[in-house]
Amino acid sequence: MAEHADLKQKNQAFLQGLEKQRLNKDCLRIIDLRGKVSGECQAYEFGGRRHYLDDRAYLLVKQLMNRTQGRYTVAVYEAVLKTIKQLEQTNTLEESVEKNKPTIQRLILDENFSRTEQRLNFSTPVKLRIADVLYSGHTVNISLTAIRVTLKRSYTLHKGDSVSVEFSELSEKHRLSFLSAQRYIILKLEHDEAYSTLILTQENTDTEFTQWMSGFIEQQAKQRHIDTEYEVLNLQKAFYRRLWVNHLAYPVLWQVQHADYPDYQAIFCGVEAEWQTQQWQTSLSTLIESLPAPDQKQQEKLLILMDKKQVCFSPLKSEKQVIALLHNAAINHQQLFLMLRSPIQIDEILSTTSISALKEEMPGYAQQLANNLNRPQYAIHLIDLQQSLTPYIADAQKGIVAQPECYDIPIWELNDLPTPYALSHIIKRQVQRYQIRTPVAIHINEQQWETTSIDVSSHGLSVTLPLSIEVSLDKVVYVDFPRWQSQTKKVSLQRIPYQLKNKKRWKNRYQLGFERIQEHCSSSQDQFFNHVIASNQQQLKQNQDDLLQGHESRLFIPSLLDTAESIPLFLGADESGQRRIYIVGCTELNNAHQQSDNFWLSMEVHLAELHEQVKNFQAKEGESLNTALYGFGNSQDQWQWMFDHQFIAQHDKDRFLQRALTAKQFYAFQCYISPISRREADKQTDLLPQLNQQRSKQAHRIKRIRQQLSELFAIAELTDITPLIQLVYANSSASEHIP
Numbered sequence: 240m241a242e243h244a245d246l247k248q249k250n251q252a253f254l255q256g257l258e259k260q261r262l263n264k265d266c267l268r269i270i271d272l273r274g275k276v277s278g279e280c281q282a283y284e285f286g287g288r289r290h291y292l293d294d295r296a297y298l299l300v301k302q303l304m305n306r307t308q309g310r311y312t313v314a315v316y317e318a319v320l321k322t323i324k325q326l327e328q329t330n331t332l333e334e335s336v337e338k339n340k341p342t343i344q345r346l347i348l349d350e351n352f353s354r355t356e357q358r359l360n361f362s363t364p365v366k367l368r369i370a371d372v373l374y375s376g377h378t379v380n381i382s383l384t385a386i387r388v389t390l391k392r393s394y395t396l397h398k399g400d401s402v403s404v405e406f407s408e409l410s411e412k413h414r415l416s417f418l419s420a421q422r423y424i425i426l427k428l429e430h431d432e433a434y435s436t437l438i439l440t441q442e443n444t445d446t447e448f449t450q451w452m453s454g455f456i457e458q459q460a461k462q463r464h465i466d467t468e469y470e471v472l473n474l475q476k477a478f479y480r481r482l483w484v485n486h487l488a489y490p491v492l493w494q495v496q497h498a499d500y501p502d503y504q505a506i507f508c509g510v511e512a513e514w515q516t517q518q519w520q521t522s523l524s525t526l527i528e529s530l531p532a533p534d535q536k537q538q539e540k541l542l543i544l545m546d547k548k549q550v551c552f553s554p555l556k557s558e559k560q561v562i563a564l565l566h567n568a569a570i571n572h573q574q575l576f577l578m579l580r581s582p583i584q585i586d587e588i589l590s591t592t593s594i595s596a597l598k599e600e601m602p603g604y605a606q607q608l609a610n611n612l613n614r615p616q617y618a619i620h621l622i623d624l625q626q627s628l629t630p631y632i633a634d635a636q637k638g639i640v641a642q643p644e645c646y647d648i649p650i651w652e653l654n655d656l657p658t659p660y661a662l663s664h665i666i667k668r669q670v671q672r673y674q675i676r677t678p679v680a681i682h683i684n685e686q687q688w689e690t691t692s693i694d695v696s697s698h699g700l701s702v703t704l705p706l707s708i709e710v711s712l713d714k715v716v717y718v719d720f721p722r723w724q725s726q727t728k729k730v731s732l733q734r735i736p737y738q739l740k741n742k743k744r745w746k747n748r749y750q751l752g753f754e755r756i757q758e759h760c761s762s763s764q765d766q767f768f769n770h771v772i773a774s775n776q777q778q779l780k781q782n783q784d785d786l787l788q789g790h791e792s793r794l795f796i797p798s799l800l801d802t803a804e805s806i807p808l809f810l811g812a813d814e815s816g817q818r819r820i821y822i823v824g825c826t827e828l829n830n831a832h833q834q835s836d837n838f839w840l841s842m843e844v845h846l847a848e849l850h851e852q853v854k855n856f857q858a859k860e861g862e863s864l865n866t867a868l869y870g871f872g873n874s875q876d877q878w879q880w881m882f883d884h885q886f887i888a889q890h891d892k893d894r895f896l897q898r899a900l901t902a903k904q905f906y907a908f909q910c911y912i913s914p915i916s917r918r919e920a921d922k923q924t925d926l927l928p929q930l931n932q933q934r935s936k937q938a939h940r941i942k943r944i945r946q947q948l949s950e951l952f953a954i955a956e957l958t959d960i961t962p963l964i965q966l967v968y969a970n971s972s973a974s975e976h977i978p
Contacts, residue, residue, distance in 0.1 A: 270296070270319060279391035281373060294372050295394040296323055343839045348480050348807075349800040349826040351473045356382040358466040359456045366405040367437075369396065376437075380466045383452050384441045386423070393435045400425045401442055417448045467936055474930050475944050478920055479822055483807045484662045484796060485509060485919075488863060488911030488956045492619040493795055494580075495611040496533060504611055505791045507799075508659035508743075509913075535582050535615055538802070542963075543576040543621075544568055552578070558966060565967060568625075577909070577960065579620040583798035585612055593790040600786055618795075618802045622909060622958050623865065658745050660784075662792045662799070665925060672696040673772065673779040680719040682734065683710050694782040697768045699737070699754040706749060714739045716753065723771070730763040806831045806908075806957040808839075810846060811950040818846035821947055829959075841870070841878035848885070849912060853953045856914045864912040868957065869895065869964070871902035882910070896968055907964040908957035920948035 270290045271280075280291040283300075292300065299322055303315040360380050365388055367374040376390030386404070396402075403420050410418035423439035430436075486509055493504040533539065544551040544564045551567070553560035568575045590612050597605035675695040679702065681688045688708065693701045700718070710716070717734040724732040737753035744750075757765060772779070807824035820839055825832040849864070856862045867883035879899075886892040899905050921927065934941050 486913040494617040496615040506659040538581040577622040581802035672782040682717040701752045808955040868908040871899035872904040
């Protein structure tokens with residue numbers, strides 16, 4: 240037994256000796272990773288040999304050699320090769336998954352991108368050094384204090400690292416020492432399969448370097464190397480902002496708060512929201528006058544209930560009163576609104592410019608506007624909740640004690656509300672309109688309607704007609720002018736062809752704007768309308784609604800974007816028929832940028848069905864889909880979504896929401912889906928030339944932006960109502976009204 244133990248000990252000593260010899264055989268093997276890894280390999284000398292390693296392998300060698308007391312051994316060599324092989328396999332798998340993963344494009348719509356420095360598209364070799372590792376790359380663009388650099392993929396550079404930068408080619412050409420060692424900090428770092436892209440900013444301002452770089456950029460800029468990427472980005476944002484504003488799904492009020500009463504500067508109402516204005520022509524003033532004084536510092540959220548006799552409201556934070564309002568809305572079938580009232584600040588430069596321009600044409604209005612702009616201003620959003628909240632609170636709820644505050648609506652009609660109109664970025668009339676009131680007879684669908692014109696120009700006229708008429712945009716009608724016909728026998732003023740160009744509802748009537756079809760009129764008819772205007776021009780009062788609305792839109796749109804909590808999703812379909820969310824519109828308040836790609840991509844499963852519905856709306860003016868969207872997600876960020884109109888029965892919806900409310904994450908949105916014409920972007924006649932000017936510099940990107948705009952079919956505007964749904968279902972469950 241003792242002999243056996245002694246033999247075992249001798250064998251172990253012999254094996255250890257062999258291993259020691261193997262470990263010390265360190266000068267015969269060279270690590271050469273050139274062409275085997277995605278990173279850039281450089282020459283390093285240790286163990287008496289030159290080795291070609293990328294930055295990752297170099298750090299591994301250093302760590303392993305520390306464990307072997309600074310000796311480069313065969314074990315170190317084998318460990319490096321094994322680890323690099325494993326890392327390359329892992330990276331290849333991750334890159335493949337990342338490459339195939341769909342992404343969502345987000346645009347921040349409430350701000351424009353700006354640069355404090357001119358940026359030059361200029362490529363020159365640079366060397367970056369951190370500790371004893373050297374990286375070779377090229378600049379993509381440069382400015383006075385920052386550079387963008389691309390180099391072979393690096394695994395050891397990190398955001399916030401301080402690096403020494405040598406502009407190798409410029410240093411050799413200009414013989415300037417400060418071009419050989421400038422300190423920069425890595426501000427941003429991105430990787431693709433083969434390359435790393437870094438944005439670096441100067442760590443300490445070097446006056447001599449900055450002065451030289453300023454002159455260098457100025458000289459190179461004469462050759463048109465200036466980077467205009469931010470200009471293209473701002474133009475893209477401008478297009479999507481306009482599409483969003485043009486399709487606002489709910490009315491927005493611009494309120495001015497005087498010392499003891501509120502006033503209204505304007506009401507903005509897109510085509511899709513016009514039907515809502517009929518509900519509060521007489522009750523809106525009473526509603527806002529009944530509310531407590533607005534908070535000048537923060538937004539207020541109120542639940543509003545209105546019918547023909549009463550208006551009731553409750554702050555969202557008062558749960559008992561909110562439940563009482565929901566209960567009353569369900570059993571009495573009353574109108575339910577979410578009201579967001581936000582303090583706004585009108586831009587002083589814009590207001591000064593507008594007031595100065597208005598003083599020449601409309602001095603009285605300019606003075607009134609100037610007075611109002613010195614008072615507290617508010618943006619009021621009114622969001623209709625009738626479809627999404629009341630249907631499933633059908634029975635009276637138990638345990639309701641609190642009663643909402645209600646106010647009686649006066650029986651007389653209030654006429655102090657301005658006529659709503661759509662926010663407009665471009666209002667350009669071909670000819671001036673004048674407030675001419677003359678009898679006209681309009682022939683529509685073989686029926687004749689007699690009325691009086693509101694205004695007339697040489698090319699058109701506007702009138703009001705009852706809501707009972709059926710007339711769509713671009714409809715051709717024929718107009719008689721009986722009084723003017725009695726004054727002339729030289730020209731026929733019967734059945735003059737006109738085309739309907741705009742249409743809106745207000746005060747229980749249609750306001751219609753018609754354009755005369757000049758190519759179907761005789762020269763004598765053209766001369767007559769021109770003569771009527773020209774001969775009476777001095778006595779006629781101009782209709783300057785276009786001027787007023789243009790300035791009000793220009794003043795208010797920035798404030799609207801600053802206070803918007805809704806999320807616009809721009810939906811498109813490409814040539815292959817694939818429907819996708821092209822753009823998610825982000826603002827500071829809507830928090831859309833915080834949601835993951837999976838959050839948005841999981842909604843796309845419903846786009847085919849929505850597209851079919853939108854096709855029906857495109858044939859009708861002013862129609863949109865008013866629904867709700869519910870979704871829940873698990874801890875793996877996997878989401879399920881359902882639209883309110885997709886539930887076959889109420890108990891299907893109840894089961895879905897009960898499951899959703901117990902999930903890790905839950906969201907509910909009030910959702911308006913409005914159709915977009917494929918050529919709507921082409922109507923932005925001031926933006927298109929600016930976009931086309933960038934073709935020579937970024938042709939591929941400009942083409943992609945224009946193609947994307949032409950493929951849009953709808954905007955889905957989402958307003959978060961998660962707290963209300965949670966409150967309704969929690970209360971209903973407690974009252975045993977949901978099975």
